[in-house]
Amino acid sequence: xxxxxxxxxxxxxxxxxxxxxxxxxxxxxxxxxxxxxxxxxxxxxxxxxxxxxxxxxxxxxxxxxxxxxxxxxxxxxxxxxxxxxxxxxxxxxxxxxxxxxxxxxxxxxxxxxxxxxxxxxxxxxxxxxxxxxxxxxxxxxxxxxxxxxxxxxxxxxxxxxxxxxxxxxxxxxxxxxxxxxxxxxxxxxxxxxxxxxxxxxxxxxxxxxxxxxxxxxxxxxxxxxxxxxxxxxxxxxxxxxxxxxxxxxxxxxxxxxxxxxxxxxxxxxxxxxxxxxxxxxxxxxxxxxxxxxxxxxxxxxxxxxxxxxxxxxxxxxxxxxxxxxxxxxxxxxxxxxxxxxxxxxxxxxxxxxxxxxxxxxxxxxxxxxxxxxxxxxxxxxxxxxxxxxxxxxxxxxxxxxxxxxxxxxxxxxxxxxxxxxxxxxxxxxxxxxxxxxxxxxxxxxxxxxxxxxxxxxxxxxxxxxxxxxxxxxxxxxxxxxxxxxxxxxxxxxxxxxxxxxxxxxxxxxx
Numbered sequence: 344x345x346x347x348x349x350x351x352x353x354x355x356x357x358x359x360x361x362x363x364x365x366x367x368x369x370x371x372x373x374x375x376x377x378x379x380x381x382x383x384x385x386x387x388x389x390x391x392x393x394x395x396x397x398x399x400x401x402x403x404x405x406x407x408x409x410x411x412x413x414x415x416x417x418x419x420x421x422x423x424x425x426x427x428x429x430x431x432x433x434x435x436x437x438x439x440x441x442x443x444x445x446x447x448x449x450x451x452x453x454x455x456x457x458x459x460x461x462x463x464x465x466x467x468x469x470x471x472x473x474x475x476x477x478x479x480x481x482x483x484x485x486x487x488x489x490x491x492x493x494x495x496x497x498x499x500x501x502x503x504x505x506x507x508x509x510x511x512x513x514x515x516x517x518x519x520x521x522x523x524x525x526x527x528x529x530x531x532x533x534x535x536x537x538x539x540x541x542x543x544x545x546x547x548x549x550x551x552x553x554x555x556x557x558x559x560x561x562x563x564x565x566x567x568x569x570x571x572x573x574x575x576x577x578x579x580x581x582x583x584x585x586x587x588x589x590x591x592x593x594x595x596x597x598x599x600x601x602x603x604x605x606x607x608x609x610x611x612x613x614x615x616x617x618x619x620x621x622x623x624x625x626x627x628x629x630x631x632x633x634x635x636x637x638x639x640x641x642x643x644x645x646x647x648x649x650x651x652x653x654x655x656x657x658x659x660x661x662x663x664x665x666x667x668x669x670x671x672x673x674x675x676x677x678x679x680x681x682x683x684x685x686x687x688x689x690x691x692x693x694x695x696x697x698x699x700x701x702x703x704x705x706x707x708x709x710x711x712x713x714x715x716x717x718x719x720x721x722x723x724x725x726x727x728x729x730x731x732x733x734x735x736x737x738x739x740x741x742x743x744x745x746x747x748x749x750x751x752x753x754x755x756x757x758x759x760x761x762x763x764x765x766x767x768x769x770x771x772x773x774x775x776x777x778x779x780x781x782x783x784x785x786x787x788x789x790x791x792x793x794x795x796x797x798x799x800x801x802x803x804x805x806x807x808x809x810x811x812x813x814x815x816x817x818x819x820x821x822x823x824x825x826x827x828x829x830x831x832x833x834x835x836x837x838x839x840x841x842x843x844x845x846x847x848x849x850x851x852x853x
Contacts, residue, residue: 355449359440359456366460367433370469373696374429375422377470379717383746385472386720386753387778389414389424398564400778401575405477405517419756424472431476432469435662436460438483443666445490446628447673454681455669461688462665464603464658466695474518475658481514483662485524486635493541493631500541501549508550512557519572523642523659527635535630571781589648596647599654600640604661605691607684608668612636615671629670635663702824711824719821719829723747724754726819728763730833731794734815737764739789741836743771743806744798748779765789769806770841772849790839797832805851811838 381389391399391407392414398404409427417423439459443452459465468475488507495503514521531538565572601609616633619625625633639660646652672681698705702714731740740763742748748768752759759766767785775781785793790810797803800818807813816834823829845852 355444355453356440358453359437362453362457363433363436363440363460366436367429369696370429370432370466371426373699374425374470377422377699379421379699379702379714380720381421381424381750381753382471382717383720383749385424386749387745388472389419390749390752396564397560398568398572400571400781402474403516403518403561403572404564405513406472406474409477410472419753425470428471428473428476429469431480432460432465435465435476435480435483438480438487439662439665442483442487442490442663443669445487446631446666447670451666451669451673454673455666457685458605458608458669458688459662459665461685461692462603462605462608462661463688463691463695464655464661466692468655468658470699475655477517478514478520479658479662481510481517482521482524482659484510485514485521486663489528490631492546493537493627495541500543501545504542504546505549505553508553508555509557511550512554515554515558516561520639520656520659523639524635526638526642527663530638531631531634534634535627537627538631589651592651593644593648596644596652596654600657603654603658604664605684605688607680607687608665611668611671611677611680611684612664615667629667632663632667632670636660636667706824711827715823715827718823720750721754722821723829723831724751726821726831727751727794727796727833728755728758730817730819731764734792734794734835736792737794738791739767739785739793740764740796741767741769741785741790741793741806742796742798743769743802745777745779747796747798747831748783764794767793769795769809771802771805771851773841773844785839787839790836792835792837793839795834795836799830800832802851803832803834807834807836808851809839809841810836811840812836 388402388406389410391404392410395408395411396404399407409431410424413423413426417426436456436459440452440456443455465479468479485507488503488510492500492503492507511521511524514524532542561572604612619629619633637660639657643652643657646656669681672678672684694708698708698710698714702711702718705711705714727740731737740751742751745768748766751766755763755766765783767783767789768779769785770776770780775784793810795806795810795813797806813834813836816832818830818832821829821831841851843852844850
């Protein structure tokens with residue numbers, strides 16, 4: 344770094360901090376002004392946070408720990424459940440700036456931070472209690488440490504390697520998609536002699552030791568619980584039982600990436616890849632970032648073709664991708680394209696924030712479907728609890744859907760704590776298929792007289808057949824917007840006696 348650069352360093356950081364703070368403040372205002380309810384997965388993570396542990400059925404523990412921390416400060420209202428997401432993304436944005444500054448220069452770093460902070464996928468991630476935000480923060484720290492390791496000298500290199508291992512361990516405690524860093528590391532070591540030279544036995548030992556120390560409690564929890572989280576993650580990625588070679592799924596996934604990363608940044612990434620292939624030349628910084636950008640995109644793209652993939656599964660690649668796109672735009676002197684990208688993504692962010700604050704506005708814009716799963720759960724809970732209050736002698740409320748279970752757990756928390764019948768999950772198959780069924784299965788002892796609830800009426804006949812008597816069917820609807828409603832079917836069921844399940848399908852034999 345030159346003397347001039349050193350003098351400008353505080354100003355560079357001040358600009359990055361102000362940009363991050365401003366965007367984070369806007370997100371916090373939106374978060375606390377939004378009337379949107381918790382999506383059932385968010386309610387699930389909230390329920391986990393009531394009992395801190397080193398692991399949970401379907402996810403590592405970081406999201407539950409973060410919710411515990413924020414709700415301990417502000418209470419259990421929706422904004423406090425979601426608060427940590429925006430804070431993690433603020434940390435990721437500043438870390439992206441630090442990566443760009445270390446590998447290139449301050450202008451590139453600031454452009455990278457702005458591209459990342461305004462990325463459409465990041466806007467959603469900043470307002471939702473999920474595993475992506477902590478993953479991206481700790482993964483960004485890992486990439487920063489790895490970039491620093493390339494030029495670290497002496498004992499400083501051992502300390503940086505230990506920091507890398509610790510950050511990677513925390514990323515794995517957030518989401519197992521952190522494995523993409525390991526893939527990128529292996530690729531970079533294979534392609535770069537300088538990358539291999541940066542490692543020594545003490546550095547490797549420090550990184551491995553810190554990583555193992557961070558991950559050990561989660562591994563111990565999984566070992567004690569039949570490796571439940573690993574099995575669930577593998578099941579999500581499994582190809583079995585699905586039609587192979589899904590051109591429709593592939594097309595939808597590729598199109599979605601322009602929405603996740605932004606149309607101009609995605610276009611720049613593709614053009615840059617094409618130019619690099621034609622010229623067969625990459626700078627060492629570009630190569631490093633490319634090794635952490637491409638594996639998530641290529642692997643998840645392949646999975647979308649072979650099986651299925653959600654749009655956010657490739658998100659780990661856009662940390663390094665934001666820095667790489669910023670560097671290419673600066674190198675090409677494509678200032679107008681950078682301004683266009685930031686302006687377009689700022690406009691998209693503003694529209695998204697407006698929709699989150701005012702769902703009726705989203706409905707008028709034809710976007711109501713995007714928010715339907717974050718509406719009506721409180722009213723749905725009230726309908727079920729009112730019916731339960733009218734039925735004497737209930738031994739449980741039994742639901743047949745995990746979304747309904749978690750929504751009732753959150754929005755009915757006061758009533759359940761005050762003595763309402765316990766909430767239980769009816770088992771569709773002979774063995775539990777999710778954590779609701781694992782942690783709170785309906786038993787014969789609690790199935791003497793229950794209020795049974797079927798979401799959208801799905802599997803209601805099979806549910807009725809598991810009891811000796813069913814009566815008092817009531818069908819209720821909760822309107823989500825002018826076109827969509829949620830239907831729940833409730834009945835009183837007595838003497839729970841599950842019927843045999845079909846050996847071929849695992850479903851109740853009718």
